[in-house]
Amino acid sequence: MNRIINFFPDLELEEASFIDGIIQDYSDEEVKNFAMLYRSRRKDPQMILILALVGIFGVAGIHRFIINQVGMGVLYFLTGGLCLIGTIVDLVNYKSLAFEYNQKMAFEVKAYMSMSQK
Template identity: 55%
Template sequence: MKHNFLFHLANVTTEEMIFIQEITKDLNENQVRNFELVYTGKRRDPQHVLLFTILGFFGIAGIQRFVTNQMGMGILYFLTAGLCFIGTIVDLINYKSLANEYNHKMALESRHFVGMAAM
């Protein structure tokens, strides 16, 4: 079974699991192993995004945006105290979608990297 690593990812969502299975279905065992190595180093656990968002209330706002490579929004949150905490509250509600969006980008990037290495 070439997608066993999905069960070992921390807090993997069903949406993320289906997406990864779809983009890796045409890879061989070795390529899936390489994808796993690259992707597990890049993905973000949704619970960590939630933790960073909560830290925005007590420390530096926007950490969750920096962690998900949204540098512009991170700077904006930092300078405006999380857009006067409204943006931070919205991110608390949508932390899973922030993590999923980032993880989808990293999965596609990892898939592209593995595909290029096979050439």
């Protein structure tokens, strides 16, 4: 886990462990390339929290658009965050929303790197 911490010192333990499992067979150069690609696609949980807060006081669903859940974003927008209940639930679960999105991005980066090596 030490290799990924060098590139992402601010990762929480759960995400760092997940990423470490993905890159365990990578060389140092591959870890560097993975980190660069992953950093460009990763969403910070704090950003999801802030955008969910915007949903309470302004436009609901922005955080769902950011994590590529367009259908839910439209639904939240049209229903006022499902009458604010959905937005409040997302405020509580913002870390898991970000982690799920980041997992998908990590798998995409890994697949991209595998395809580009062939």
